[in-house]
Amino acid sequence: DAGVIQSPRHEVTEMGQEVTLRCKPISGHDYLFWYRQTMMRGLELLIYFNNNVPIDDSGMPEDRFSAKMPNASFSTLKIQPSEPRDSAVYFCASSPGHSYEQYFGPGTRLTVT
């Protein structure tokens, strides 16, 4: 298996633009997680899905952020409109179960100018 795949790896955009981050989890994994990592706040869980259903989105910072999982092999995290404070590395991870190890993707480094 290729592992968790994220795209793009780098994204530079201007404030106010819409940004869409993509993730393909490992086949057969029922859980998918979106995290954000910054120097100031560390690694924060934004939202996670179980069997394509959002279970907890309490970490989503505000309404500008939305996440979807239309099927078992694809998820998106959208920021609209983007702001400079959204600059961070966004990780997607998948897991075969709730308390099992998570497999992280390489991350998307987002820069909003």
Add this chain to the structure above:
Amino acid sequence: SQQGEEDPQALSIQEGENATMNCSYKTSINNLQWYRQNSGRGLVHLILIRSNEREKHSGRLRVTLDTSKKSSSLLITASRAADTASYFCANYGQNFVFGPGTRLSVLP
């Protein structure tokens, strides 16, 4: 706050020495996991210790868990330069809360 705390924040040792990192939470610990992150990469799972376990080994890694103190420690024995990375603990019982990490530098 559910946020975990790790100490030290940074640790620098010589190759061959042992490295110990600690992790503590203000809330109860359930299924604590340790991860490693090399610079610019995603996290890689190292070891899981369940709340009914006190100690676990994996190669050069040894993890202990003290649920009464809500803390865990990760020991890396006979460190190598390739162990240079950031190490994170994650408390799965509190909605996957990761600690701030310990930056380990192993000098050749």
